[in-house]
Amino acid sequence: MTTPVATREHAEGPARAEVPGCEPPENPVTKFLRTDRLPHIWCAGCGIGTSVNCFARAVDACKIPLDRISVVSGIGCTGRVAGYLRLDSFHTTHGRAIPFATGLKLANPELKVVVYSGDGDLTAIGGNHLIHAGRRNVDLTVICVNNFTYGMTGGQVAPTTPLQAVATTTPYGNLEEPFNLCHLADSAGAVYVARWTTYHVRQLQKSITKALQKKGFSFVEVLSPCPTLYGRRNRVGDGLAMERMFKERCVVKNGAATHDTAFDALAPGQIPVGDFVDRDRPAFLQRYNQTMRAQLGDDFMPYGEPEIDARAEADLFAGPEG
């Protein structure tokens, strides 16, 4: 039997007392953080913070003006990311970050809108929104932290939980085969799909950079340890042991067909990682504006007149090379 673990819904602690001489050294990521909200709620060994580090560095590399990025999260341990980032940030409802982000992006196309949430949030309760946003090709970057479980609520089974894994709601083992999220996003129509782990920090940072620069719906899956609820219960060990597992089992397969990228996190065998999909397809607003212009001619008034400034669009997508 597993011991019940307290849920983290109430874990917002008092701010850490300031201890002179203990300030963290200046770090390139600090400017992205609401330091007045630290310490964060995440457990020791959790991978979410590592992913945030990669995200912040990717945003830095893209040189996107920070005032123009919005981060939208759902609910979950990963859903708390929005609240720790010193950006315009929205902590929405469970599963609904993508439709919120859709409204935000369509109503101000000059914003770079990032959805940052958990596997349960984005692919269980929010699964319908994920596939439709992919199909529509709304210009969003989705970062999905896949820790194979529902962390925030205490380790229940998720659509990503490996077959036979123990979760609080599958005490005798999970009966359902998990989603291959990259295949799902690809099939839905995402123009950019990548999978890395929190062990692959450089690769992850690069892929997030590419995703941010991509016009259209981009999806980055980040396999991440939840030692507290998933690792411990399934004898995978602590955070470090899970990172070691990622290191040993991951095989880089850039460009692999996503239907060949499924894996079983509990059984031995390869875990395919890499940049799987990178293609072009008109994004929702591009097609909207083109179609309306063709149908209505000069009578068409695009959303948010004056028309979107092409230069602003261009520098939003200025890459690390300029």
Place this chain on the structure above:
Amino acid sequence: MQADRIGVLTGVHFIDGDFAAAEGAIAAGCRFAAGYPITPSTEVVERLASRFPFVGGLFIQMEDEIASSIAIQGAVWAGAKAITVSSGPGISLMAEHIGYAAMTETPCVFVNVQRGGPSTGLPTLPGQADVMQARWGSHGDYGIIALCPNSPQEAFDLAVTAFNLAERYRTPVMLLLDECIGHMLEKVVIPPADEIEVVPRKLTEKKPGEYLPYLPGENMVPEMVKAGMGHRFHITGLTHDERGYPVMTAAAQEKLVRRLVDKIRLASRDVALYEGRWLDDAEVVVVSYGITSRVVHRAVEVAREHGAKVGQLRLKTIWPFPEHLIDQVLGGRVRSIVVPELNLGQLVLEVERVVRGRAKVVPIGHAGGTVHEVGVIVEAILEAGK
């Protein structure tokens, strides 16, 4: 401020309540809509889908009502005025996000063209059984404003009002039509833009670092902001402090939720729209709203012909419930209040609560699917006057 000329279809039209509500939204400056088709509300979004490309607006049909009801809130935080539209089953799906709008103080408008319920009920026939849902549909304590037009003209007028109140109080506003009003074709006069009063979004003028998204201002309402202004603000549905940061304490809960409720309670008199008729000498008053008020209109005339001293109080604003109007009515010589509605007793509970035994309250329930027979209401009035 006056309405933007672009978008205001000034003139005399012969349109239904659904189209009129859509035109009212456009006149009020709404430029973003998200929705999912459902009878009898679909014509609202169909109208927006065809009109928006001409006026710089954008409609998107989402994958469901849950998505629609949160997409509009994303649009609001990008600076748009936004609307979503549905009927019973869809409004039930939106419930979580009505609460999110109340908690995050996101000004937006939800239209419910009511049909018979519960569940799939009577998709093409009227009901007024969602009035309590409009008030309490999401979990937790919050206040909300709900308006009930009784004609296509008023669907236009109150759609404008709904947006204005949403901005003024930073709150979701429900616009409650019913199938009859939604599908009824009547003359609708859309005035010139400069005669339409529009409340613009009041964005903060404070500098980044000085602005707090939940610092109560005038009428307990905090100033708005939008993404991209440099404020790097945070919005959450968790209980939060004035910075918008989550705070999981009873004290923070008390402070925030009490303000959310009081903000709307205190606005009650200012937002109470109504129409009174023959109230001066009335001994019996019929309180009604929406389509039922049109049946009452006739019933009161017939009862008067029969010598009854009866008056009519028609509520255009049903939430916050205008307690003071009921009190005023009771100030006269009123002995009975008759409350017909297309449900089996919902708003009458509010009337009873306010009356507190000072008069007899007579509900006339009707499960919906059609409207009351005039005779049934006349009989109740005559009986109540005895």
